[in-house]
Amino acid sequence: MVFGGVDIGASATKATLIDKPGNLLGWGVLRSGVDFAASAAKGLELALAEAGVKRQEVARIFACGYGRGNAAFADDTRTEIACHAAGAYHYFPEALTIVDIGGQDNKIIKLNPEGARSSFKMNRKCAAGTGAFLEEMALRLDLPLQSLDGLAAGATEEATLGAYCTVFTATEVLAKIREGVSVESLVKGLFRSVVKRVTEMDTFEGLVVLTGGVAAHNPFLAQMLAKEMDRPVKVPPHPQLTGAIGAALLAQRDWRKLKDA
Amino acid sequence: MPEAAPPIATVKLMKKLMADHFLGLDQAAKAGSPKVAWCTSVGPAELLHAMGFDVYFPENHGAMLGATRMASNTIPTANAAGYSPDICSYLTADVGAFLQGVTPLTKAYGIETVPKPDVLVFNTNQCRDVQDWFEWYGRHYKVPVIGVRTQRGVGEVEESMVADVASQIEATVPTLEAVSGNKFDIDRLRETVDLSKQCTVMWKKVLEYGAKTPAQLTFFDHTIIMAPAVVLRGKPEAISFYETLLAELIQRDEQGLAAVPGESFRLYWDGMPVWGRLRMLGDLMNSLHTAIVASTYCNSWIFDAFDAADPFSSMARAYLELFIVRDEAFKEQYILDHVNLYGADGIVFHDAKTCPNNSNNRYAMPQRFLEMHGIPTLVINGDLNDLRCFSDEQAKTNLEAFVEQIEELAA
Numbered sequence: 001m002v003f004g005g006v007d008i009g010a011s012a013t014k015a016t017l018i019d020k021p022g023n024l025l026g027w028g029v030l031r032s033g034v035d036f037a038a039s040a041a042k043g044l045e046l047a048l049a050e051a052g053v054k055r056q057e058v059a060r061i062f063a064c065g066y067g068r069g070n071a072a073f074a075d076d077t078r079t080e081i082a083c084h085a086a087g088a089y090h091y092f093p094e095a096l097t098i099v100d101i102g103g104q105d106n107k108i109i110k111l112n113p114e115g116a117r118s119s120f121k122m123n124r125k126c127a128a129g130t131g132a133f134l135e136e137m138a139l140r141l142d143l144p145l146q147s148l149d150g151l152a153a154g155a156t157e158e159a160t161l162g163a164y165c166t167v168f169t170a171t172e173v174l175a176k177i178r179e180g181v182s183v184e185s186l187v188k189g190l191f192r193s194v195v196k197r198v199t200e201m202d203t204f205e206g207l208v209v210l211t212g213g214v215a216a217h218n219p220f221l222a223q224m225l226a227k228e229m230d231r232p233v234k235v236p237p238h239p240q241l242t243g244a245i246g247a248a249l250l251a252q253r254d255w256r257k258l259k260d261a
Numbered sequence: 262m263p264e265a266a267p268p269i270a271t272v273k274l275m276k277k278l279m280a281d282h283f284l285g286l287d288q289a290a291k292a293g294s295p296k297v298a299w300c301t302s303v304g305p306a307e308l309l310h311a312m313g314f315d316v317y318f319p320e321n322h323g324a325m326l327g328a329t330r331m332a333s334n335t336i337p338t339a340n341a342a343g344y345s346p347d348i349c350s351y352l353t354a355d356v357g358a359f360l361q362g363v364t365p366l367t368k369a370y371g372i373e374t375v376p377k378p379d380v381l382v383f384n385t386n387q388c389r390d391v392q393d394w395f396e397w398y399g400r401h402y403k404v405p406v407i408g409v410r411t412q413r414g415v416g417e418v419e420e421s422m423v424a425d426v427a428s429q430i431e432a433t434v435p436t437l438e439a440v441s442g443n444k445f446d447i448d449r450l451r452e453t454v455d456l457s458k459q460c461t462v463m464w465k466k467v468l469e470y471g472a473k474t475p476a477q478l479t480f481f482d483h484t485i486i487m488a489p490a491v492v493l494r495g496k497p498e499a500i501s502f503y504e505t506l507l508a509e510l511i512q513r514d515e516q517g518l519a520a521v522p523g524e525s526f527r528l529y530w531d532g533m534p535v536w537g538r539l540r541m542l543g544d545l546m547n548s549l550h551t552a553i554v555a556s557t558y559c560n561s562w563i564f565d566a567f568d569a570a571d572p573f574s575s576m577a578r579a580y581l582e583l584f585i586v587r588d589e590a591f592k593e594q595y596i597l598d599h600v601n602l603y604g605a606d607g608i609v610f611h612d613a614k615t616c617p618n619n620s621n622n623r624y625a626m627p628q629r630f631l632e633m634h635g636i637p638t639l640v641i642n643g644d645l646n647d648l649r650c651f652s653d654e655q656a657k658t659n660l661e662a663f664v665e666q667i668e669e670l671a672a
Contacts, residue, residue, distance in 0.1 A: 066654055081662035082669075105655070117666040119631060122659060124642045 004058045005247025006040050008067030011103025015043030016244040017051045026051025036067030062251040080243045081120050087246030088209045089115040091236040095206030101214035103131040108202040121202050129197025131214045133166050137190050151187040153220040159189030195228045208233045216240035266518035271506040283370050289315040290376035296441045297376045301391045304384040305430050307457050310495040311450040313443040317376050318492050323351030325365040327536025327646035349390035350615040350646035380440045383408035386586045388618045407433050416588045418581045426577035451569040453495040458567035463503035464490040465563045470510050471554040472603045475519035480530045480553035481543035490562045521552040529600050530556040532611030533619050533645040549664045555603040606667050607637040614650040639663040
């Protein structure tokens, strides 16, 4: 028996397939682009191909993310908040504070030891501290996005960037370039900015788990977050897929409920 | 799934009432009689009626600009004229509309412009912005701007405060006499205070239909049917309207009608409405089988203190007892009492960008409700009128996730 989850986020669409015990069988990741329905279908197709599973073998599929209403093949939808919670709890079944850094928004989700949400917060509309912030800064610095983690990890110094606003931060970065600050130092400063935007959103209780695309591509960020909070930060095996895995787990839970009924 | 309840028939009467109100104001402004007074929402309307004025409420006009989404076009005009995007968006929407020469009254009632004031009377119990707002019109029309400056952060309403506010209200009488040409008559004031009291008692009863299970009315209904309590308090028409409405609500209750078909969860709304998104939010809550059963905002037109035997002091007390004037401890207890009274499962705090005085999440109240009372809370960012500060998608995801959370905790 196979279950599916598709997370159609602002930047990327992620599709997963899991088996009954919750093992990941296959996945697909692609840019969401401008046609969420097509991206979701393509993501599922990629996941099916990797898992070697036929569509008719998938018992139930849930969708989450901004485009959750566009996945016509999904049996139901849940919010990405519910799905990240389910996905993170699957790997770390204890009281958690989940930090999800996505392309367009950040979330802090608190779970009790039974995995039920006690609270959650999303960032305001502002993109400060999200993946979009790092994308914008990579563009300004004319750097490939995937090079940021290595540059930050290799920095011997760290530029101080104090502004909240992405545009103001870009202005600060320009000033630092003029002063001759190294690129490595600047990128580490940008990572610090992300960490600060996240840690000022809420308090942290229980085990802290970092999920989302930014964590997947920037493992050094998790180290900086742990240091900033002075507590361990765990990252699940596929941080970018956490929401999609959670959606599949919730689809499975729903299937069981329907079966029992 | 149960079907949606039929619309409330009495609302049709309200449309006529409001048309009569605005057409009457238009006529008065054009004819120069009776004189027109502009009044803040909880300003001394009772006194103005007693002095023979037709009373116009710019905050109500601001809400109309928001509900019609005209505000999105008019706010930038006020911003360009020097009124910051961070101040009250009722003010900026209204001043911007005036500068553009537009009003929602045109489409609704065929009225060309808002009624020209002969005097503007404010009470800063809402905020300081109302005073600046009225002074803009005072300069434009070269008419007197008078008012009451109320204490803020009030815990217990003390006699000294009541005496101060009462004396400030009384001090407006000479100007009002000069502008209206009418002599102040204490008995006439007693009558209007008594009418306001009757109106407020009935409005409270209407709101309490949200406490029924399932709720018969929601916050979204309240924001519509509150209009007579807002603009006609102190007038007999408001009382007749709520009498008719209450009779209909009794019938609907006997029929077991529910405002939200299949009601599963109940929420309390704190803060301003998002006027331009009421329909979207109402539809969303219906789809989530969740009723927003009560709100601080709509409860703010309940004035228990009005007493015809002591009009000035009771008006002062009523205006001082207002939620928005009170301190944090009072507000927290007030919301807790109403959450319990209405059987709400959680609280939605609307953090309105341009209305700090009516955004009660900013000093950790949501956290205190969760930690001290075990009541789940959600903060959504937005604004009363400025839709540049509101994201449909973020609000939808937040509200949907909040209902999911309450469902999980209930399970």
